[in-house]
Amino acid sequence: MSADWDVAVVGAGAAGLTAARVAAGAGLRVVAYERLGPGGQLVNLTTLHDHPGGTGPELTAALTAAAEGAGVRLAYAEVTRVQPGPPTRLTTSEGEVTARVVVVAAGLSPGRLGLPGEAELAGRGVSTCAACDGPLFRGRPVAVVGDDEWTATEALELAGHATAVTVLVPGEPRWSAARDRLLAAQQRVEVLTGAAVTALRGEGALSGVAVRTADGERELAVAGVFPFVGRRGPGGLVEGLAADADGRLVPSAGVLVAGDARAGADQTLAAAEADGRAAGEAAVAALAAGAGSLRVVDPTHGVRPEPAGAGAVAASTAAWTDVALFTNSKPNATELLRGLGGRLQAHWALPELGFAAKESASVAADPDQIDWLAQRFKMVLVAVGD
Amino acid sequence: MELERRGVVAPLVVTETFLPLVQAQARARRVDPRLLVVPHPVGGLTPDELAGRVEGAAGDLLRMADEARGRP
Amino acid sequence: MTAVLDLPGVTEESWQEEAHRRGWGDGLPLVAPTPARVEAALAALDGVDLELGPLPPSGLVPTRESLAANAVMAGCRPGDLPVVLAAVRALQAPEYNLHGVLATTHPCAPMVVVNGPVRGALGINSGGNCLGQGTRANAVIGRAVQLVTTHVGGARPGVLDRATQGGPAKYSFCFGENEEDSPFPPFSVRRGFAPGESVVTVAACEGPHNVNDHGATTAEDLLLTIAGVMAQPGSNNVYVRGPHFLVLGPEHAATFARDGWTAEAVRDTLWERARIPVSHVSEANQRQFADWGVLPDGDAYPVSTGPEMLHVLVAGGAGKHSAWVPSFGATAAVSRAVPGG
Numbered sequence: 001m002s003a004d005w006d007v008a009v010v011g012a013g014a015a016g017l018t019a020a021r022v023a024a025g026a027g028l029r030v031v032a033y034e035r036l037g038p039g040g041q042l043v044n045l046t047t048l049h050d051h052p053g054g055t056g057p058e059l060t061a062a063l064t065a066a067a068e069g070a071g072v073r074l075a076y077a078e079v080t081r082v083q084p085g086p087p088t089r090l091t092t093s094e095g096e097v098t099a100r101v102v103v104v105a106a107g108l109s110p111g112r113l114g115l116p117g118e119a120e121l122a123g124r125g126v127s128t129c130a131a132c133d134g135p136l137f138r139g140r141p142v143a144v145v146g147d148d149e150w151t152a153t154e155a156l157e158l159a160g161h162a163t164a165v166t167v168l169v170p171g172e173p174r175w176s177a178a179r180d181r182l183l184a185a186q187q188r189v190e191v192l193t194g195a196a197v198t199a200l201r202g203e204g205a206l207s208g209v210a211v212r213t214a215d216g217e218r219e220l221a222v223a224g225v226f227p228f229v230g231r232r233g234p235g236g237l238v239e240g241l242a243a244d245a246d247g248r249l250v251p252s253a254g255v256l257v258a259g260d261a262r263a264g265a266d267q268t269l270a271a272a273e274a275d276g277r278a279a280g281e282a283a284v285a286a287l288a289a290g291a292g293s294l295r296v297v298d299p300t301h302g303v304r305p306e307p308a309g310a311g312a313v314a315a316s317t318a319a320w321t322d323v324a325l326f327t328n329s330k331p332n333a334t335e336l337l338r339g340l341g342g343r344l345q346a347h348w349a350l351p352e353l354g355f356a357a358k359e360s361a362s363v364a365a366d367p368d369q370i371d372w373l374a375q376r377f378k379m380v381l382v383a384v385g386d
Numbered sequence: 387m388e389l390e391r392r393g394v395v396a397p398l399v400v401t402e403t404f405l406p407l408v409q410a411q412a413r414a415r416r417v418d419p420r421l422l423v424v425p426h427p428v429g430g431l432t433p434d435e436l437a438g439r440v441e442g443a444a445g446d447l448l449r450m451a452d453e454a455r456g457r458p
Numbered sequence: 459m460t461a462v463l464d465l466p467g468v469t470e471e472s473w474q475e476e477a478h479r480r481g482w483g484d485g486l487p488l489v490a491p492t493p494a495r496v497e498a499a500l501a502a503l504d505g506v507d508l509e510l511g512p513l514p515p516s517g518l519v520p521t522r523e524s525l526a527a528n529a530v531m532a533g534c535r536p537g538d539l540p541v542v543l544a545a546v547r548a549l550q551a552p553e554y555n556l557h558g559v560l561a562t563t564h565p566c567a568p569m570v571v572v573n574g575p576v577r578g579a580l581g582i583n584s585g586g587n588c589l590g591q592g593t594r595a596n597a598v599i600g601r602a603v604q605l606v607t608t609h610v611g612g613a614r615p616g617v618l619d620r621a622t623q624g625g626p627a628k629y630s631f632c633f634g635e636n637e638e639d640s641p642f643p644p645f646s647v648r649r650g651f652a653p654g655e656s657v658v659t660v661a662a663c664e665g666p667h668n669v670n671d672h673g674a675t676t677a678e679d680l681l682l683t684i685a686g687v688m689a690q691p692g693s694n695n696v697y698v699r700g701p702h703f704l705v706l707g708p709e710h711a712a713t714f715a716r717d718g719w720t721a722e723a724v725r726d727t728l729w730e731r732a733r734i735p736v737s738h739v740s741e742a743n744q745r746q747f748a749d750w751g752v753l754p755d756g757d758a759y760p761v762s763t764g765p766e767m768l769h770v771l772v773a774g775g776a777g778k779h780s781a782w783v784p785s786f787g788a789t790a791a792v793s794r795a796v797p798g799g
Contacts (some may be wrong), residue, residue, distance in 0.1 A: 302518025
């Protein structure tokens with residue numbers, strides 16, 4: 001099986017870059033596709049709470065350098081479709097490529113509240129990147145919406161900038177006990193459970209949100225809201241691969257999934273890196289198993305029988321532009337031939353077609369006619385039986 | 387079939403009805419002709435029906451022709 | 459060994475996809491024909507000449523290896539190969555009309571009937587559900603025969619195989635005659651082979667058409683039902699003629715035998731009685747039959763050209779069912795001895 005790449009990684013976040021580095025480190029030809037820039041969710045983080053790697057951007061730089069050092073090619077293109085193979089075919093914004101193994105590490109889409117005005121207020125109070133936009137809210141109150149590990153992480157990030165951070169949890173928090181302790185230690189952070197955001201307030205810039213809790217509806221005056229709900233995995237990206245309710249992929253034979261894009265993934269940096277490493281190793285193992293390649297006996301093989309009878313007569317000198325029709329003159333045979341000949345004439349852009357007709361359907365072809373056709377033409381379309 | 391023996395690419399247009407006959411002849415001559423099989427009959431068809439026969443066989447013809455010529 | 463393909467990067471796991479991509483197979487999973495498996499299968503053909511000619515439309519002669527590769531892909535055990543070989547030899551007989559069979563719009567499949575001790579040796583089912591699923595030998599032998607013509611012959615569906623609808627029998631159509639429960643001499647013996655000889659008979663047939671008669675108590679009762687089933691205007695046997703088959707369930711066969719009927723008498727009587735009234739055939743179709751030179755015999759059309767075109771055999775288990783198996787018409791029943799069998 002020939003393919004453009006041994007391994008194609010979709011997404012260059014913590015999981016994707018790690019998978020790519022491990023695979024390239026084993027000598028495989030690896031490409032990692034990223035829509036924007038490397039890092040994925042990492043670039044959102046200034047403080048890494050469960051990792052010794054410094055800030056998010058610092059770790060991104062280190063992971064990227066390590067991957068490129070191992071020989072990974074970073075390609076800035078969006079992968080829109082993956083068709084499992086072999087070889088697997090990837091449709092990207094830069095064209096189609098093939099790979100022997102694919103690792104999907106595309107992460108999750110940005111958070112989304114699904115409320116009127118959300119699109120208009122994006123960048124004007126509605127943000128999904130605490131590290132990018134946090135400083136804009138210095139000295140002002142913000143809200144974070146969500147219940148997962150990322151929600152807590154971003155709330156902690158924002159606590160360094162905002163005067164108050166209200167974490168609006170739609171149900172009960174799902175984040176880890178470690179995160180919970182960190183949040184509890186932050187005086188500026190308040191966690192409100194069973195809280196649903198029902199409306200965005202503000203003209204031109206966000207001024208507040210309407211929140212409904214068990215105690216009723218109330219207005220929360222905030223300058224910024226950071227939604228981490230409504231995030232979806234790359235469900236549907238890979239043909240035939242199942243996804244959970246949030247669009248996160250369930251790996252199956254031949255398709256590796258790593259990081260947040262994987263159904264059931266722990267949403268931590270450590271988990272993403274471990275997932276990426278495992279996927280890279282799995283890619284290496286899959287290709288090592290196939291390195292000897294499967295050898296099969298060709299089921300279509302056969303031998304040409306010895307030609308019987310007279311040897312072939314010397315081929316004519318006619319060229320492929322010399323095409324003729326030969327009709328047996330039965331009713332409609334000539335019309336049928338002319339119809340088919342016309343299609344071939346158009347297909348090969350032939351200037352003209354030769355034509356010959358048997359005098360009668362019931363007699364054998366005139367040998368002279370056969371001689372003429374054989375010498376003059378490269379191809380003759382014959383109507384023999386109606 | 388004689389034409390093929392002489393190195394001419396000669397697809398035979400044949401209706402299903404006559405296919406066994408043509409095949410029997412081919413066996414007798416020990417050749418394996420290129421066959422474009424069209425539904426029976428051809429005679430007595432309206433121009434529209436005939437156009438349908440052309441339509442039905444044209445794809446095979448062009449493929450066969452390209453293949454013989456060594457083009458994809 | 460010739461023609462071993464390296465499929466780089468393909469594993470046993472990804473082999474199905476690779477085979478599918480190459481256009482191999484019948485849509486069901488295939489066993490990868492690795493050299494080791496093919497060699498093991500070929501052990502069953504030690505010292506046997508293939509005696510095979512070119513397969514249409516490719517004009518290629520199967521080699522030992524490609525024959526075995528297809529058998530392996532179909533799921534055959536080594537012991538199945540001589541039966542597969544005998545069947546492929548049979549369908550190469552000119553009268554079988556393989557090219558026509560492969561290219562027709564008709565839904566015919568290579569029906570493979572097995573007689574003799576090889577049935578027991580391989581576990582070929584001739585009893586209950588023998589025309590159905592669930593018996594490995596029946597399934598894989600019939601399938602292997604189909605794969606040989608598909609792969610070596612190149613008769614791929616939609617390319618050369620022009621079947622309008624096809625039929626499920628094209629996946630696999632192989633069964634044994636139930637000689638043990640038949641009141642008649644074995645089908646192969648009636649076709650001139652020695653008793654105790656293993657024989658394969660092929661013909662290009664439709665899937666079987668059930669003949670249900672739970673009420674019959676006499677041969678005459680049964681003949682009325684069977685003749686009624688056969689006398690239908692929509693089979694190729696009416697105007698293309700050719701062979702057709704009556705596969706009697708053992709209980710129906712026993713009814714005939716008890717009333718003193720031989721297989722030949724059943725056949726001859728059905729020729730007389732299975733008649734399609736002209737009134738059951740549209741005028742347009744009557745003209746089409748006439749184009750083929752087929753005219754009614756009085757006020758009815760016979761099925762095929764004579765009594766000898768109906769082949770009577772016995773298969774199946776308990777129950778009051780038989781089957782009529784019409785054919786492509788432009789084909790023949792061809793029998794070959796199983797090598798070493």
